[in-house]
Structure formats: structure tokens, C-alpha cells
Amino acid sequence: MNGWILILGILVPLLGACLLPLLGKIHEKLRDITAFLLIVAAFVCAAFALFGVFSKTPVSIRFALPLGLSFGFKGDALSVFMALTATFVSAIIVLYSFGYMKHYKNQNEYYMMVCLFVGAMMGLVYSTNLIAIYTFWEISSLCCWRLIGFYREDITVQKANKAFLVTVLGALIMLVGFMGIYGQTGTFELSAMQGVHIPAWTVVMILFGILSKSATFPLHNWLPDAGVAPSPVTSLLHAAVLVKIGVFAYTRLFVLTFDIHASFGSAVPTIAAVSALISAGVAFRQNDIKRVVAYSTISQLAFILLGLSCQNEIGLVGGLLYILAHSVAKGGLFLCAGIVEHALHTKDIRKMGGLAKTMPVTAIAFMLCAFSVMGIPPFSGFFAKYLVIEGILASDNVVLGILFIVGAVMTIMYLMRLFVKVFLGPPAEDAPPVKEGTPVMVISVLILGLASLLLGMIMFLPSQLATMVGGVL
Amino acid sequence: MNVLKYAAETFLFVPFAAIVINNVFSKKMMEKCFHLLTGAVALSQIFATLFCIYSMDARGMSRFEFFMLEELYENDREFFCLTPVTLIFLLCIGIVAFVSVMVAKKTIDAKKTSYVNLLMTLIIGMNGMVMVNDFFSLYVFLDVVGLSSFVLIAMFRSRKSLEGSIKYIIISELATIFILTGLAFLFMQTGSLDYMDLNSSLLQNSSEPQTMLLSLSLILILSGFFVKAGAVPFHSWLPDAHQSADTSISILLSGIVIKIAGIYGIYVLTDLFSGVKAIQTALAAIGILSIVAGALLALCQSHFKRMIAYSSVSQMGYILLALSTGTTLGVVAAVAHVFSHALFKSTLFVNAAAIHEQAGTLEMDEMGGLEHRMPVTSFSSVIAFLSTAGIPPLTGFWSKLLIILALWTAGNPVLAGVALCASIFTSAYFLRMQKKVFFGKTPEHLASVREVSGSIKIIEIILTAITTLIGILFPLVLIFLQSRGIL
Numbered sequence: 001m002n003g004w005i006l007i008l009g010i011l012v013p014l015l016g017a018c019l020l021p022l023l024g025k026i027h028e029k030l031r032d033i034t035a036f037l038l039i040v041a042a043f044v045c046a047a048f049a050l051f052g053v054f055s056k057t058p059v060s061i062r063f064a065l066p067l068g069l070s071f072g073f074k075g076d077a078l079s080v081f082m083a084l085t086a087t088f089v090s091a092i093i094v095l096y097s098f099g100y101m102k103h104y105k106n107q108n109e110y111y112m113m114v115c116l117f118v119g120a121m122m123g124l125v126y127s128t129n130l131i132a133i134y135t136f137w138e139i140s141s142l143c144c145w146r147l148i149g150f151y152r153e154d155i156t157v158q159k160a161n162k163a164f165l166v167t168v169l170g171a172l173i174m175l176v177g178f179m180g181i182y183g184q185t186g187t188f189e190l191s192a193m194q195g196v197h198i199p200a201w202t203v204v205m206i207l208f209g210i211l212s213k214s215a216t217f218p219l220h221n222w223l224p225d226a227g228v229a230p231s232p233v234t235s236l237l238h239a240a241v242l243v244k245i246g247v248f249a250y251t252r253l254f255v256l257t258f259d260i261h262a263s264f265g266s267a268v269p270t271i272a273a274v275s276a277l278i279s280a281g282v283a284f285r286q287n288d289i290k291r292v293v294a295y296s297t298i299s300q301l302a303f304i305l306l307g308l309s310c311q312n313e314i315g316l317v318g319g320l321l322y323i324l325a326h327s328v329a330k331g332g333l334f335l336c337a338g339i340v341e342h343a344l345h346t347k348d349i350r351k352m353g354g355l356a357k358t359m360p361v362t363a364i365a366f367m368l369c370a371f372s373v374m375g376i377p378p379f380s381g382f383f384a385k386y387l388v389i390e391g392i393l394a395s396d397n398v399v400l401g402i403l404f405i406v407g408a409v410m411t412i413m414y415l416m417r418l419f420v421k422v423f424l425g426p427p428a429e430d431a432p433p434v435k436e437g438t439p440v441m442v443i444s445v446l447i448l449g450l451a452s453l454l455l456g457m458i459m460f461l462p463s464q465l466a467t468m469v470g471g472v473l
Numbered sequence: 474m475n476v477l478k479y480a481a482e483t484f485l486f487v488p489f490a491a492i493v494i495n496n497v498f499s500k501k502m503m504e505k506c507f508h509l510l511t512g513a514v515a516l517s518q519i520f521a522t523l524f525c526i527y528s529m530d531a532r533g534m535s536r537f538e539f540f541m542l543e544e545l546y547e548n549d550r551e552f553f554c555l556t557p558v559t560l561i562f563l564l565c566i567g568i569v570a571f572v573s574v575m576v577a578k579k580t581i582d583a584k585k586t587s588y589v590n591l592l593m594t595l596i597i598g599m600n601g602m603v604m605v606n607d608f609f610s611l612y613v614f615l616d617v618v619g620l621s622s623f624v625l626i627a628m629f630r631s632r633k634s635l636e637g638s639i640k641y642i643i644i645s646e647l648a649t650i651f652i653l654t655g656l657a658f659l660f661m662q663t664g665s666l667d668y669m670d671l672n673s674s675l676l677q678n679s680s681e682p683q684t685m686l687l688s689l690s691l692i693l694i695l696s697g698f699f700v701k702a703g704a705v706p707f708h709s710w711l712p713d714a715h716q717s718a719d720t721s722i723s724i725l726l727s728g729i730v731i732k733i734a735g736i737y738g739i740y741v742l743t744d745l746f747s748g749v750k751a752i753q754t755a756l757a758a759i760g761i762l763s764i765v766a767g768a769l770l771a772l773c774q775s776h777f778k779r780m781i782a783y784s785s786v787s788q789m790g791y792i793l794l795a796l797s798t799g800t801t802l803g804v805v806a807a808v809a810h811v812f813s814h815a816l817f818k819s820t821l822f823v824n825a826a827a828i829h830e831q832a833g834t835l836e837m838d839e840m841g842g843l844e845h846r847m848p849v850t851s852f853s854s855v856i857a858f859l860s861t862a863g864i865p866p867l868t869g870f871w872s873k874l875l876i877i878l879a880l881w882t883a884g885n886p887v888l889a890g891v892a893l894c895a896s897i898f899t900s901a902y903f904l905r906m907q908k909k910v911f912f913g914k915t916p917e918h919l920a921s922v923r924e925v926s927g928s929i930k931i932i933e934i935i936l937t938a939i940t941t942l943i944g945i946l947f948p949l950v951l952i953f954l955q956s957r958g959i960l
Contacts, residue, residue, distance in 0.1 A: 065948055066955035067802075067878060105845075131874070135865035142864060145904075149912065152844065157912045161904045168864075169897045176890045179881050 003061025006073040006126045009045030009083065013038045014119030017112045024108035032098050035111040039091045039118050046083035046122075049075030053468065060128070068187030071129035077468040078256065078320075079125040082248050085324045086125075088451075089240035089331045090118045092444045096335050097232045099438035100342065104230070109146060114236060117143040121241045125248060130178045130188040133252075134171060137213070137245065141167045144242055148229045156228045163222040166212050170219065174209025177202040181258075190257050197259040206253060207268070214246025216305060217275030220298045227290040227347075231338025234290060238297045239330035244323055247304050255308060255316060256469075266397070268309040273403045276302035280410040284417070288347045289337045292418050293330070299407060300326050300373065306404065307388035313470040315391020320466040321459070322384035325372055328455065329381055332369035332448030336362050339437035339445065340422060349418065354427035358434045361442045363423045368449030370419055372456070374412045380455035383463070477528050478539050481555055483521045484563060484600040488514050488593040495589045507585040508578040508928075511592055515574055518567035518596070526560050530957070538606070553604040561808050562603045562737060565815040569728035570596055572819045575932040576826045577721035579925075584628055591628070594621040595725065599733040608656055608666040611738065615652070615701070618734050619645050622726060626718040637710075637717030644710040645734075648700035652738075655693030658686050671745050688751075694742060695755060702735020704759045704793060705766040708786045712774075715782035720826035723778055727785045728819045732811050736792050740807065743796050756797035757888055763790030765891075768898035772905070777828065777835040780906060781821045784861060787899065788814050794892055795876040798883035805959060806875035813860065813868035813940070820857035820936040824850050827925040827933065828910070837906060842915030846922045849930055851911045853937040858903035860940050863896050867944035 016038040024031040052059040052075055062072030075083075094114060101107055116139065123136035141164055149160030178188065180202035185193055208219075215223035223243070227234055237243065250268075254260050276299045283295035304326065307319030339362045340355065341347050356363040372381035385408060392401045436442060455462065491514045495503050503510070529537055538551035570592065581588055598617030605611050619642070627638035660666055662684065696707070703711035711731070715723045739756065746752055767787030774780040788810070795807035827850045829835050832843065844851045860869035873896070880889035915922075924930065943950075954960045 065951050066960040138864045152912050154913050157908045161908060164904060165901060168900055172893050172897055176893050179877060179889060183881055183886060
């Protein structure tokens with residue numbers, strides 16, 4: 001086995017995506033199934049690369065180019081971990097789309113963009129070159145533009161443009177930072193930069209890109225607006241793939257590769273803590289079911305960043321497990337919100353209530369996912385949260401630890417509020433009669449809900465992988 | 474050697490022969506097959522260029538000098554010269570001319586024979602400009618280019634196009650007068666305008682302080698070429714001319730004429746006077762100004778073609794910045810951007826032609842929801858816009874990356890940073906265009922719009938495919954350049 005398995009994992013979804021519109025013209029079912037299989041193929045490739053990680057000889061491949069542009073792909077513990085997480089959740093989301101997207105126009109484009117997106121994510125996590133990372137980064141922005149603007153109404157296109165401009169501006173500024181590193185080292189290859197100390201201004205520029213992509217305060221406000229997209233899209237962008245790109249880049253660049261000035265060790269966690277608290281507060285005030293979950297995403301992402309940036313192994317492992325737990329659980333929450341929205345034709349939680357009786361399976365799945373996000377043991381979210389908090393305390397930052405606990409309590413409160421308003425209590429007046437979503441939709445949310453629980457039970461498996469990432473510290 | 478010489482001679486002979494054929498046979502017959510004739514000329518140019526590139530590379534030549542017909546005098550100075558840079562420019566001329574012909578087949582319905590004559594003259598002018606070996610001949614061919622494009626703009630005699638073309642001819646003749654005066658001053662200094670003589674005589678003088686006369690002549694020549702390239706603040710003619718001309722002509726103007734008449738001249742100048750720091754400073758200043766001002770002006774246009782014209786101004790800024798570095802990498806980057814700009818700007822103008830043909834308007838406020846009615850146009854415009862904005866992995870990304878790399882390695886990190894961040898404006902005005910034209914509600918008068926058919930649709934698909942493929946395969950180009958010792 002060699003590095004070509006990684007290329008396969010990238011190219012299968014990327015090139016396969018281009019075939020999907022053609023398949024869609026032949027038969028719609030065929031296109032849907034192919035899209036699902038493409039993502040499964042990426043998952044399988046990542047799983048193969050896992051063997052390399054466990055046998056301590058990560059698969060890799062490299063192509064030489066002039067001007068320090070040589071690029072390559074490497075399946076180390078971090079990238080395989082990210083690839084497995086992203087493809088698993090994306091596959092479930094595509095499964096869910098079979099039911100959700102059935103009645104809309106532009107389905108060809110939808111499936112194409114989703115596969116392109118997953119391919120870009122694979123490329124991003126395996127890349128060992130800054131320019132390659134930037135390339136896949138921008139492909140993902142492009143997909144996100146088309147996907148958010150899926151309904152093609154004025155307001156959705158506006159929000160899509162906003163998301164595109166914010167993330168692309170972030171990426172351009174990040175590229176300036178990359179150029180600064182290039183000016184110092186003369187190469188874009190990460191392997192040649194191991195442990196290089198980089199100037200503070202490049203770190204700030206790259207952080208700009210990372211924060212804009214991961215929707216961290218003060219560059220977060222495109223994310224709640226992007227909720228105008230169809231629910232599987234929101235789930236894909238806000239839970240599984242897009243927002244994780246930023247925190248992944250942080251880990252790859254600032255934790256594993258570069259040596260950055262010590263003051264960032266306290267600056268980044270502070271930004272993260274502020275972002276977490278502000279967005280948790282905003283989540284209380286929202287009445288749109290998807291906006292509540294979106295603000296919760298911003299808050300949870302900040303916790304991830306907090307864990308990753310506290311400069312010790314426990315925090316890093318906690319942050320990585322948080323990525324996994326959050327992808328699965330938050331993906332499930334968005335998809336449940338989609339089922340509710342489909343059934344009631346509204347996103348306003350004041351017009352909902354008592355749905356637990358009419359949509360029991362969705363309610364259970366929502367509850368399972370919500371428990372995981374809240375961090376109730378033995379759900380996967382609990383372990384992640386616990387490790388992050390231990391990491392913060394290990395870095396002797398008691399204030400941040402207290403803020404984190406406050407944030408976690410707020411998470412419990414606003415998610416409970418959401419659950420009670422939507423699923424419990426009396427049904428809203430003049431509410432239309434509702435029924436459960438289609439079987440494939442319900443099954444996919446149930447899978448995610450149960451996965452949240454199950455991952456908690458077998459937490460030692462992913463944490464083994466995460467520890468290997470942390471082992472280099 | 475002989476085959477190469479014949480191939481090189483086709484650059485001037487083939488368009489000339491086309492003019493003869495066009496005027497010898499009956500007008501009726503030529504009107505019927507004008508696109509075949511011009512298309513054949515453009516294709517022959519593309520293939521001849523590819524052949525020259527291949528055979529010069531196979532023989533390891535970096536320049537090939539030749540003379541038309543026979544050697545006139547014993548002295549070994551040749552009149553024309555092919556270099557790798559020249560060949561890329563010739564290739565762009567061929568491609569853009571081909572695109573223009575494909576569009577003209579649909580958009581032009583009168584004066585087809587005049588179109589052929591003028592297009593051929595324009596091609597002769599541009600080919601001559603890039604191939605000649607001395608500055609005065611360059612000036613002569615430059616005026617051929619200027620005059621023929623003036624008539625091409627004015628030919629269809631709407632009120633607007635007359636206004637645009639008059640503006641164009643006045644400002645660009647002023648530019649040629651500048652250039653001619655500058656050349657005269659230069660001649661007084663050096664006694665020859667041959668590139669080779671200029672190069673050696675200036676090398677001898679390089680340690681001495683620049684004389685007043687030389688500085689004056691450089692200022693005049695440079696500002697003349699800035700006008701021709703449409704760089705800010707010399708750009709006022711460009712949007713008017715490009716908007717008012719027929720779209721098949723706009724493709725030529727924006728796709729190639731400003732680059733040959735302006736950028737190529739500046740390239741020659743920077744090549745000859747590489748020691749003069751002031752030229753580089755001027756290029757950098759004008760370049761960054763053009764990038765920012767062009768993009769901001771494009772952001773507030775409501776006419777489709779006018780917006781793309783301003784976008785050209787902005788992109789010329791990037792090429793000027795690349796040339797300002799004065800390094801080999803800078804030249805490679807500039808040429809790469811000339812090529813990718815020729816591709817994506819032609820695509821955008823072809824889209825304009827398609828929309829104009831089908832919807833009958835180019836005012837963006839009157840359009841909307843054309844995405845499902847014109848899927849090919851919509852898709853190709855997205856690819857072209859992404860390439861313009863420098864989104865990877867398209868062609869425009871690589872050329873822009875090379876420009877930034879060249880700037881950075883030449884010690885201009887601030888310029889590079891500003892140029893990079895300015896491309897967010899490029900994204901902004903294209904997103905605005907996409908939203909207004911292709912998304913949203915379809916107004917009633919556009920309800921029956923269908924996708925354009927025939928040659929315009931074909932050329933849209935071809936251009937999009939080339940932009941994407943070259944973008945994806947660009948690393949191979951880098952490897953090739955490295956293996957030839959250029960990078």
C-alpha cells in the first residue's frame with residue numbers, strides 16, 4: 001500500500017462529483033446512490049490509511065515542483081482522524097438528503113457540490129503543502145457558496161454571497177500569511193518547516209483565515225445567516241465539514257508544525273472563550289430553530305479551539321475528540337431540525353410544541369444528540385468536554401476553566417429550552433397536523449443519535465488515534 | 474530551419490492572403506463564408522504557434538530571427554524575431570481571434586467583408602508588433618492596430634459606438650504621438666532604435682547618470698503605452714470603447730488588443746531598460762492603482778460589458794505589477810496572466826454576446842433568473858469569474874500566484890499583500906453580477922429566453938474546458954519550465 005490510496009480518496013469524490021449531473025440526466029436514483037457510494041469510497045480509503053497510521057508508517061506521496069511548490073499527501077494520525085469523521089457524517093447526510101431533497105430543483109448541482117465538498121475536505125486534510133491547503137480551502141468556499149444559495153431566492157443568494165466573501169477574504173489574508181512564511185523559508189512544504197519559528201504577523205494573518213472559516217467571534221456572523229440553506233446543507237457545512245476546516249488548520253499548522261510566540265497560547269484561548277460565551281448567550285434569544293443550533297455551533301467550535309490551543313496533550317486530544325463528537329451530534333441536531341421544518345413548514349419555535357407525540361423517533365434522536373452536545377455522560381460529548389476542561393486546568397488557566405464551565409452550563413440550558421419548546425408542552429394553536437419524516441430521514445438521524453451514544457461507550461478507540469496525534473507534543 | 478521559417482512567415486502571410494482572397498472573389502460569396510476564412514486564419518495562427526513552440530524547444534533555441542521573403546542586405550541584422558514570450562502572445566492572438574470569429578458568425582449581420590478585412594489588418598498589426606526587432610517598426614505596427622480597431626468599433630455606426638470610437642481614436646492617437654516623440658528623443662540619444670543597439674548602448678551608459686532627454690523620452694513612451702493598456706488613470710477611453718463596440722469586437726479589444734498594444738510595449742521597455750529603477754517604480758504604482766480603482770469601478774457598473782471592461786483595467790494592473798519586478802519569474806508570471814486573462818476575459822465577453830443575443834439587453838438590472846434558461850452560459854460565466862478572482866485550481870489562480878510569488882521574492886511584500894487582498898473586490902463584483910443576471914426572479918419580458926445555440930455555445934464550452942484543464946494541469950507547465958532552466 002502506498003500514497004496512491006490517498007490520491008484515490010481525494011479524486012474519487014472530486015472527479016465523481018463531475019459525473020453526477022450526467023448520471024442525474026439518466027436516472028435520479030442512480031445519481032443519488034452514486035453520490036453516497038463516492039463518499040463511502042472516500043471513507044474506505046481513509047480506513048485503509050488507518051493501517052499505515054497504526055503500523056507507524058503513515059502512507060504518503062510527494063510530487064516535486066519548482067519554486068518550493070512541491071506538494072504531497074500524507075495520511076498521518078490527524079488527517080486520517082479528520083477524514084474518517086468527515087466522511088462518516090457526510091455519508092449519513094447524503095443518505096438523509098435522499099428523503100429531504102426529493103422535491104427540489106437543482107438536485108444535480110446539490111449532489112455534485114456535496115461530493116466536491118467532501119473531496120476538497122479530503123484533499124485539505126491529506127495535503128502537506130500550504131498552497132495545496134489553500135487550493136482545497138477555496139474549493140470548499142465555492143461549494144459552500146452554491147450550496148447556501150441553493151433556493152436561489154434573493155435573500156438566500158445574499159447570504160451565500162456573504163458567506164463566500166467572508167471566507168474568501170479570510171483565505172486571501174491567510175495566503176498573505178503563507179507568503180510571509182514562504183519569504184522566510186523559501187518553500188510551501190510543511191515537512192520542511194517542522195518547528196520553524198514564524199513571525200507573529202503571519203500567525204495573526206493565518207488566524208484570520210482560520211477564524212473566518214470556523215466562524216469564531218468576531219468573524220462568526222455568516223454562519224447563522226447561512227441557515228437559509230436546506231437542512232442537509234446546514235448540517236454538512238455547520239457540523240460535519242466546513243467549520244471543522246478551520247480548527248483542523250489550526251491543529252495542523254500551529255500545534256503540529258510551527259513554533260509560534262508564547263503569547264498566542266493565551267490570546268487564542270481568550271478569543272475562543274469570548275466567542276463561546278457570546279454565542280451561547282445569543283442562542284438563548286433566538287426563536288428560529290436552526291439559528292439556535294447554529295449559534296450553539298459557534299459556541300462549541302470555540303470550545304474545540306480552546307482545547308486545541310491550550311498547548312498540552314490532554315487538551316489537544318480533548319479538542320480532537322470534541323471534533324468527532326460534535327460532528328456527529330450537531331449533524332444530527334440539524335437534520336432533526338430539518339425534519340421538523342419539513343413537517344411544519346416553519347422554523348419558528350414559538351409555533352411548535354408537543355411534537356414528541358407526533359414525531360417520536362425524531363424526538364428521541366434529537367434528545368440523544370442534544371445530550372451529547374450538552375456533555376451528559378456516557379455520551380461521547382461528555383468525554384470530549386471532560387478532556388478539554390482538564391487540558392485547560394493543566395495549563396494553569398483557572399479563569400478560562402471557569403468560563404468553560406459557565407459555557408457548558410449555558411449549553412445545557414439553551415438546548416433544554418429548545419427541546420422543551422419544540423417537542424414537549426402543548427401543541428401550538430392552529431398548528432397543522434404533522435407526521436413523522438420519511439423513513440430514510442428518520443433512520444439517518446437515529447443513526448447519528450445512536451452513534452453519539454455508542455461512540456461514548458467505545459471512546460477508547462477514537463481516543464487511541466487522537467493520542468497518537470497528541471503524542472508528538 | 475526552413476520549416477520553422479515557413480511557419481514563422483505564415484504569421485504575416487496568411488492574414489495578408491486572406492485579405493486578397495476576401496477582395497478578389499465576389500462579395501456575395503464572401504459574405505456567406507466569411508467565418509470560414511477568418512476562422513481558418515485564426516486556426517492556422519494557433520497551429521503555427523504551437524509548431525514553432527515545439528520545434529524551437531526541440532532545437533533548444535531561445536530566439537529565432539528571420540526575414541520575410543529574401544535577405545535584403547548582407548548585414549546579419551534580421552527584421553523579425555521569435556522568442557518564447559513572443560510565441561505566447563501570438564498564441565493568445567490566435568485564440569482570441571478564433572473566439573471573436575465564432576461570436577461574429579452570430580452577432581454580425583452586415584458589412585461582413587469589411588469585418589474580414591479589418592480583422593486581418595488587426596491581426597497583421599498585432600503579429601508584426603510582437604515579432605519586430607526594432608522600436609520604430611513596433612510603432613508602425615502599433616498604429617496599424619490602433620487604426621483598424623478604431624474602424625472596427627465605429628463600423629456599425631450606432632450613435633454610441635461612434636462616441637466610443639471617437640474617444641478611443643483621440644486618446645490613443647495622443648498616445649502614439651507620445652510614443653513617437655519619445656522614440657525620436659531616444660533616437661537622438663542612441664542613433665538607433667534596434668533593440669540590440671539600444672541594449673548595448675544603454676549598457677555602456679548604465680553607470681552614467683541618466684540624461685534629461687533620456688528620462689523625458691522614457692516618460693513619454695511609458696505613458697503612451699499606459700494609455701494603450703488602459704491603466705488607471707489613463708483608462709477613461711476603455712470602458713466606453715469596449716462597451717459600445719459589437720461584442721465580437723469587444724472580445725478582441727479586451728482580450729488581446731490592450732495587451733499587445735500596451736502590455737507588450739511595456740514588456741519591451743522593461744526588458745531594454747531593466748537597470749532603470751524609476752520605470753519599475755512607475756509600473757508598480759500604476760499597477761496597484763489600476764487593480765484597486767478598476768475593481769472598485771467595476772463594482773458600481775450596471776452594464777454587463779462595462780463591468781467586464783473595468784475588470785480588464787484591474788487585471789492589467791496585475792500584469793503591470795508582475796512586470797515591475799524585472800525578474801525572470803516576473804516575466805513568466807506576466808505572460809501567464811496575459812494568457813489566462815485572454816481565456817477568461819474572452820469567456821466573459823462570449824457570455825455577454827450570448828445574453829445579448831438571447832435576452833436583447835445587457836443592463837444587469839433588467840435581467841434575472843437566467844440560470845435555468847441558459848445553463849451553459851451560466852456555468853461558463855461562473856468558471857470564468859472564479860478564474861478571474863484567482864480561485865484555485867483554475868488558470869487565473871496560478872498566474873496570480875506566480876505574480877504574488879514574483880513580487881514577494883523581488884522584495885515587495887506589501888504590494889503583494891495589497892494585490893492579493895484586492896482580489897476580494899473581484900469576487901465581490903462578480904458575485905453581484907451572478908446574483909443580478911442568473912439568480913432571482915425572471916422578469917416577464919425574459920420568460921421565453923432559451924440557451925444560445927450554435928457557435929457561441931460551442932466556444933463557451935471549449936473555453937471553459939481549456940480554463941479548467943490548464944488550471945488543473947498547471948503543475949506540469951511549472952515542471953516544463955523548470956526542466957528548461959527558466960524557473
